[in-house]
Amino acid sequence: MNWQNSLIDYKLFLKIERGLSENTVVNYGLDISKLIKWIDEHSVEASPISITKEQLQDFIYTYAKELTASSQARLISGLKGYFEYLVFEDYRKDNPTDLIEAPKVGRKLPDTLSEDEVNRIIDAVDLSRPQGERNRAILETLYGCGLRVSEVLNLKLSDLFFDEGYILVTGKGDKQRFVPIAPITQKYIEIYRDQIRIHEAPKPEFKNILFLNRRGAQLTRAMIFTLVKQHTQKAGIKKKISPHTFRHSFATHLLQNGADLRAIQQMLGHESITTTEVYMHVDRSHLADVLNTFHPRK
Template identity: 80%
Template structure:
């Protein structure tokens, strides 16, 4: 069993079995390729089946010199996933990375906007052009539904179920979920859809895509970042803001106003509740309120 053939099979597994995006697959494969290159440089004679823990530890030690703790942790995680695959496929009996510990990585709390800051960004949008109505609808949807940028870009006209109060969102790994959409967010999407988009000429491939550029094609990630950056600066907000900040703010404001963490998890499309729990750290006053409200010894 040679490395390149195994790597190709693993790539197909990630795409077909795990349903990962191309960006995620590239990152996984890049980590394994670094190991293969290091083995070639050191003339180590081993295959994916025969490589042992000692060799992998040497590789990680060598690679760690140029990596911070977060990158080291990701590298080790990537290797673990690769050898888990080999065990799953019965190519190996053991995973040589099982006893290798990742460095402790502090969880970085995401930046958030206050409700006033969100409003000020929306208020400075120039509505004198058709793109202004689109941009307002975009930011209202990012904040009102807590979407990832990729989910916003791929939102379709056929995904809007306004009468039922939901939109259908396609998330990571093409997993779909229904997300509630507030009347105010519906209102601004309807203005864009019914008064602006209806007069545009979408290219055949993008006839069902909700948000379009001036040429009738799908918007890019870079364009969403530009829209957010320009209006944040215009509003005089000094924080480092990205489209994802609106998603963080969506979750934080829901939690602050008493929403259940499990409900927030479902709306965000997090597979694990531990991912959603990061928002518990953003406002500890919420924990105090919960204790004072619900504990019998209050």
């Protein structure tokens, strides 16, 4: 077994067997590609089956010593997954990364916006410009539904179930979930869809995509990041904001206003409640109110 063939097989395994998204598969593949490059550059005699823990430690030390603790942990995690696959497929009897410890990384709390800051960013949209209604609808959808960038980009006209008050969202690993949509978010999507998009000429392959660029094609991630950055600056907000900040703010504001953590988990599409629990650390001010409201000895 050589490195390149095993990498191809591993990526197919991640995509087909584990159902991971294309971006995730690419990122896992990059970790192994770094190892392969290091092996070539240092003329290391090792195959995927024969490489040892000591050789992997040499790679991590020489390649990752300039990386941050979180980047080192991410790299080691990627290597562990690859060798777990080789063990699972009976190519190896052991995982050489089992005894390699990743650096301890504290959980980074997500940046959030206040409700006023969200309103200021959305109000900064220039509705006199041709793409104004679209941009407002995108920002409203990011915040109002707590979607990832990829989920907004891939939202389809056929995913809008407004009569029922839901949209169908395709998340990581092509997993689908129904997300409730607030009346104000629905209103701005309808304005864009019924008054602006109806007059555009989408390319055949994008006829069902909701948000289009001026050429009738699907928007890119870079365009959404630029849109958020421009309107944040226009609103006079100095925080470092990305599209994902709207998703964090969506979850935080729901929690602050008394929403159930399980419900937030379902709306965000988190597989594990542990992922959602990070929002418990963002603002604990409501916990005393919960105790005083629901405990029998209040």
